[in-house]
Amino acid sequence: MEIYLSAWSMRAQLQRGTLTYLTLPAYARSHGFCGVELFDRFFAAHTKEYVSEVREALAESSCGVVVAIGSDFTLARSEPGWQEQFDHVRRFLKVCRDLGGNTARVSTGGQDMSVQKFLNWLGSHPLPGQSLDNRHLLQQRLAIRVASSAAALRVMSQLKPLLQRERPKAILLKIERCIAALRELRPVLDDLDMHLGVENHWGISTDPVILVDLIRRCESDRIGTCPDFGNFSPSQDRYEGLELLALLAKHVHAKSRAFDASGEETTIDYRRCLRIFRDAGYDGPFSVEYEGEDDAETAVDRTRDLIRQYG
Numbered sequence: 519m520e521i522y523l524s525a526w527s528m529r530a531q532l533q534r535g536t537l538t539y540l541t542l543p544a545y546a547r548s549h550g551f552c553g554v555e556l557f558d559r560f561f562a563a564h565t566k567e568y569v570s571e572v573r574e575a576l577a578e579s580s581c582g583v584v585v586a587i588g589s590d591f592t593l594a595r596s597e598p599g600w601q602e603q604f605d606h607v608r609r610f611l612k613v614c615r616d617l618g619g620n621t622a623r624v625s626t627g628g629q630d631m632s633v634q635k636f637l638n639w640l641g642s643h644p645l646p647g648q649s650l651d652n653r654h655l656l657q658q659r660l661a662i663r664v665a666s667s668a669a670a671l672r673v674m675s676q677l678k679p680l681l682q683r684e685r686p687k688a689i690l691l692k693i694e695r696c697i698a699a700l701r702e703l704r705p706v707l708d709d710l711d712m713h714l715g716v717e718n719h720w721g722i723s724t725d726p727v728i729l730v731d732l733i734r735r736c737e738s739d740r741i742g743t744c745p746d747f748g749n750f751s752p753s754q755d756r757y758e759g760l761e762l763l764a765l766l767a768k769h770v771h772a773k774s775r776a777f778d779a780s781g782e783e784t785t786i787d788y789r790r791c792l793r794i795f796r797d798a799g800y801d802g803p804f805s806v807e808y809e810g811e812d813d814a815e816t817a818v819d820r821t822r823d824l825i826r827q828y829g
Contacts (some may be wrong), residue, residue, distance in 0.1 A: 590627025
């Protein structure tokens with residue numbers, strides 16, 4: 519079983535500089551992970567030279583790689599930011615391929631409040647003194663600082679169900695836009711020999727039934743789901759949702775937040791989750807994504823151990 523370490527779990531260390539994408543692979547391997555999931559927002563640069571350095575670091579530690587790409591496919595093609603979004607996804611698909619990966623994660627977008635919407639707003643409101651060369655990276659770093667605040671994460675999770683009560687016509691329009699954008703990515707995926715996992719990451723992807731139908735309407739074996747153990751509202755049945763998403767899984771986020779004295783996750787039944795993916799025939803990687811308030815280094819090891827125990 520392949521278990522990857524998500525860079526999101528180590529966001530505090532990456533922000534402080536105690537870890538970088540050049541040292542994360544070795545750190546992951548030393549903790550028993552065989553790969554890493556790298557988030558677009560933590561890349562220090564987009565140059566060929568930097569990507570080559572990261573690839574070398576991955577190779578030296580014999581680490582596999584998945585790249586998580588921030589995206590919102592629900593924009594109208596005529597809206598400011600649509601082309602920038604599409605180009606951003608295409609750019610990081612190529613980065614993933616150049617790093618030796620064959621799968622990337624994206625999100626549908628469609629929520630009223632998200633990090634990606636903040637990025638889109640920044641894209642149309644340049645900050646004073648920004649050059650065209652550094653604007654994108656500066657926007658990403660500002661947004662990740664907002665998103666990685668524990669308080670901000672709690673507030674967003676509480677508000678999401680309220681902010682997602684949209685009129686059915688508006689939701690349907692967003693779904694059609696998302697399908698159209700993903701279909702436009704099909705030739706890019708073919709050219710790069712890449713696969714895409716769409717995460718259940720709120721917005722129009724909140725409902726697993728909608729997400730599965732959306733994926734199937736893309737009509738591509740290269741496009742599937744990226745099920746996240748934790749991204750379900752209190753009114754949803756987490757395990758029924760995972761059963762649907764697991765059938766089309768390209769990548770999986772093993773979310774964790776807290777543990778009891780015996781090492782079990784207190785909010786998610788890991789035994790049940792792993793059985794769902796085993797029964798679905800999933801044989802790809804599980805990325806450990808810790809979002810709690812305890813020590814991340816200890817928490818990712820505990821999550822890894824649960825996957826090993828029940829996988």
